[in-house]
Amino acid sequence: MNVILTGEKSKMSHELNGKKLLLQGNEAMAEGAIAAGCRFFAGYPITPASEISERMSYRLPQVDGTFIQMEDEIASLGAVIGASLAGVKSMTATSGPGFSLMQENLGYACMTEVPCVVVNVMRGGPSTGLPTSPAQGDVLQARWGTHGDHPVIVLSVSSVSECFSIIITAFNLSEKYRVPVVVLSDEVVAHSRETFTIPSTDSIEVVDRIVPNVPPEWYKPYEDNSRGVPPMSAMGDGYRHHVTGLVHDTQGFPTEKQDEIEAFIKRQFRKITNGFFEIQITKKLHIEDAEIVVIAYGSVARSARRAVAMARSQGIKAGLIQLVTLFPFPKNTVVNVMRQCKAVIIPEMNMGQMSREVKRVNTGLTEVFKYNRIDGKLITPMEIFEEIQKV
Amino acid sequence: MIAGMTELRHKYLRHHKKFPHVWCSGCGNGIILGAFIRAIERLKLKKDDIVLAAGIGCSGRMPTYVDFNTLHTTHGRALTIATGIKLARPSLFVITVMGDGDATAIGGNHFIHAARRNLDLTAIIINNQIYGMTGGQASPTTPYGAQSTTSIFSNIEHAFSIAELAVAAGASFVARGTVYHAAQLDKLIEKAIRNKGFSVVEIMSNCHVQFGRRNKMADPVTMLNWFKDHAVSRDEGTSMPPDSLHDKFTIGILADEDKPNYIEEYSKIRKRAKRN
Numbered sequence: 001m002n003v004i005l006t007g008e009k010s011k012m013s014h015e016l017n018g019k020k021l022l023l024q025g026n027e028a029m030a031e032g033a034i035a036a037g038c039r040f041f042a043g044y045p046i047t048p049a050s051e052i053s054e055r056m057s058y059r060l061p062q063v064d065g066t067f068i069q070m071e072d073e074i075a076s077l078g079a080v081i082g083a084s085l086a087g088v089k090s091m092t093a094t095s096g097p098g099f100s101l102m103q104e105n106l107g108y109a110c111m112t113e114v115p116c117v118v119v120n121v122m123r124g125g126p127s128t129g130l131p132t133s134p135a136q137g138d139v140l141q142a143r144w145g146t147h148g149d150h151p152v153i154v155l156s157v158s159s160v161s162e163c164f165s166i167i168i169t170a171f172n173l174s175e176k177y178r179v180p181v182v183v184l185s186d187e188v189v190a191h192s193r194e195t196f197t198i199p200s201t202d203s204i205e206v207v208d209r210i211v212p213n214v215p216p217e218w219y220k221p222y223e224d225n226s227r228g229v230p231p232m233s234a235m236g237d238g239y240r241h242h243v244t245g246l247v248h249d250t251q252g253f254p255t256e257k258q259d260e261i262e263a264f265i266k267r268q269f270r271k272i273t274n275g276f277f278e279i280q281i282t283k284k285l286h287i288e289d290a291e292i293v294v295i296a297y298g299s300v301a302r303s304a305r306r307a308v309a310m311a312r313s314q315g316i317k318a319g320l321i322q323l324v325t326l327f328p329f330p331k332n333t334v335v336n337v338m339r340q341c342k343a344v345i346i347p348e349m350n351m352g353q354m355s356r357e358v359k360r361v362n363t364g365l366t367e368v369f370k371y372n373r374i375d376g377k378l379i380t381p382m383e384i385f386e387e388i389q390k391v
Numbered sequence: 392m393i394a395g396m397t398e399l400r401h402k403y404l405r406h407h408k409k410f411p412h413v414w415c416s417g418c419g420n421g422i423i424l425g426a427f428i429r430a431i432e433r434l435k436l437k438k439d440d441i442v443l444a445a446g447i448g449c450s451g452r453m454p455t456y457v458d459f460n461t462l463h464t465t466h467g468r469a470l471t472i473a474t475g476i477k478l479a480r481p482s483l484f485v486i487t488v489m490g491d492g493d494a495t496a497i498g499g500n501h502f503i504h505a506a507r508r509n510l511d512l513t514a515i516i517i518n519n520q521i522y523g524m525t526g527g528q529a530s531p532t533t534p535y536g537a538q539s540t541t542s543i544f545s546n547i548e549h550a551f552s553i554a555e556l557a558v559a560a561g562a563s564f565v566a567r568g569t570v571y572h573a574a575q576l577d578k579l580i581e582k583a584i585r586n587k588g589f590s591v592v593e594i595m596s597n598c599h600v601q602f603g604r605r606n607k608m609a610d611p612v613t614m615l616n617w618f619k620d621h622a623v624s625r626d627e628g629t630s631m632p633p634d635s636l637h638d639k640f641t642i643g644i645l646a647d648e649d650k651p652n653y654i655e656e657y658s659k660i661r662k663r664a665k666r667n
């Protein structure tokens with residue numbers, strides 16, 4: 001059989017087990033993906049994401065996986081979807097301009113419920129923008145970039161070790177919920193080098209999609225169940241069925257019946273709502289007694305961590321919520337903290353994208369301040385510290 | 392012996408819920424679907440091992456009707472998704488069916504790169520010289536001077552010759568047929584699927600509703616006769632005076648070359664990578 005097993009723990013990852021390596025974020029992401037069972041990568045070169053492709057191009061063939069450089073990002077995500085349909089965990093990585101090109105096929109992955117991971121190493125935009133500078137301008141595009149109402153999970157990373165661990169989470173959530181997962185990195189995280197110990201393979205939890213256990217003639221590829229996530233067969237496994245980007249019935253065939261349409265779209269949202277508590281991931285620092293809370297993600301969360309420590313050393317009761325999951329927005333955590341604190345500050349390398357979400361859930365609970373920088377420079381700990389002092 | 396058409400219909404078509412189909416009466420797509428399932432029958436392939444992926448358009452609806460692993464992808468992108476499937480499971484026979492707009496306008500870049508890469512896929516391109524599904528707009532194969540809903544005065548652009556384009560881009564097997572020459576189609580499709588590299592079969596087909604009606608060929612018979620009168624085999628072509636060929640097109644096999652395919656090459660890469 002030519003089938004490449006999914007979720008199988010590779011020989012190479014074993015060799016890297018427990019090894020301390022000096023890696024940049026992009027390289028750690030490639031290693032994390034392989035540890036998660038990713039065996040297919042398709043991509044197109046773009047700064048600051050290219051190192052992910054480069055590492056995958058020699059690492060994947062070592063573990064019987066496949067790397068292919070496609071003619072553009074549209075084709076890259078197309079190939080990723082195809083490989084996933086054939087049962088192989090797949091991903092692509094790009095930056096803003098390529099992410100824009102992927103939106104059509106991202107919608108196809110949502111509609112057909114094909115698990116896949118899309119990494120967007122953010123750089124300044126719009127358009128060619130600032131190719132070598134960090135930014136966080138693609139947050140809302142990651143959520144709403146493709147047309148139509150659709151479910152999607154968006155995660156973010158702030159360090160080399162998170163590049164490794166969060167990409168694994170991304171694969172696990174994608175497999176479990178049959179949705180594309182977008183991982184937002186940025187130029188600073190992608191290119192910073194840190195020493196990092198590769199966790200042992202046994203300590204890594206790997207989730208594989210559920211496959212049908214009924215005879216093929218009983219299989220309904222889009223039938224609802226309590227989780228709202230139907231089992232997924234791989235092409236060639238004997239469960240012949242139809243996959244289409246048109247709204248479809250439980251058999252996968254196009255439908256225009258109102259009751260079938262609504263049931264289909266609602267299930268897409270229900271499956272994410274069902275898993276909400278597992279999907280919303282945040283990291284908290286000094287929240288218990290915090291009066292001023294910084295909410296940050298990506299490389300800015302690193303600066304914020306430092307700023308909070310500086311404030312504490314000055315006797316200011318500051319805390320941090322680092323958003324790992326950006327969408328579905330971790331409303332519960334944020335609202336609970338807003339209930340108890342006097343003010344929140346949201347520093348972002350954009351004009352204010354997550355701060356909109358925070359304001360949306362703030363029903364007069366606390367004061368919300370934003371701090372934005374869009375000049376291609378990372379927000380420093382000192383800047384955030386000064387904002388805390390001002391508040 | 393090849394089974395009768397009724398038998399094949401029962402064997403390969405999806406019976407419930409999928410019919411009536413969306414195609415207009417007399418559409419060439421039905422002839423092509425027939426040729427396709429006859430080719431599959433000759434190849435004696437298992438249904439589970441066949442993937443039929445289409446783009447968007449009238450042609451794009453073909454997978455809905457056949458009992459294989461089927462896909463209706465995004466407009467122009469069938470080859471990209473097919474590429475992923477084939478690489479992930481090389482044992483599958485992956486075939487794409489696309490319209491002329493699908494394959495050579497929005498999907499033109501994917502098409503030439505798939506040909507260049509020589510991954511073992513088969514591309515069936517239904518060339519009806521028009522955007523059928525969206526209502527008869529000019530496509531990259533609408534002839535110069537023809538009328539369409541976006542060129543009501545005259546089409547001032549020049550048409551692609553898809554098969555020749557595929558040869559130039561490096562496809563290892565390239566053929567052209569027409570819906571008039573239906574028996575030949577079976578064989579061309581069969582050969583294309585057998586070829587261990589990227590194969591293209593361009594099929595000239597009639598869209599008398601969207602193309603013919605606006606170009607003095609409003610019924611299927613007139614269009615089929617046009618294919619009959621304008622198609623020449625390679626051999627006929629070489630013996631005809633060049634100036635009599637200006638409005639003709641070649642049918643039959645245009646390229647059949649043995650060259651290393653992507654899957655073979657990649658397995659060598661895996662071996663080398665493991666040594667490092």
Ligand SMILES: Cc1ncc(C[n+]2csc(CCOP(=O)(O)OP(=O)(O)O)c2C)c(N)n1
Nearest residue numbers: 447448449450466490491492493522523524
């Ligand atoms: C991105 C995108 N653009 C436009 C369309 C609209 N569209 C649907 S079918 C089609 C044309 C199909 O023409 P062709 O590929 O020649 O196939 P035919 O319908 O003639 O078989 C177009 C433009 C679409 N579905 N997606």
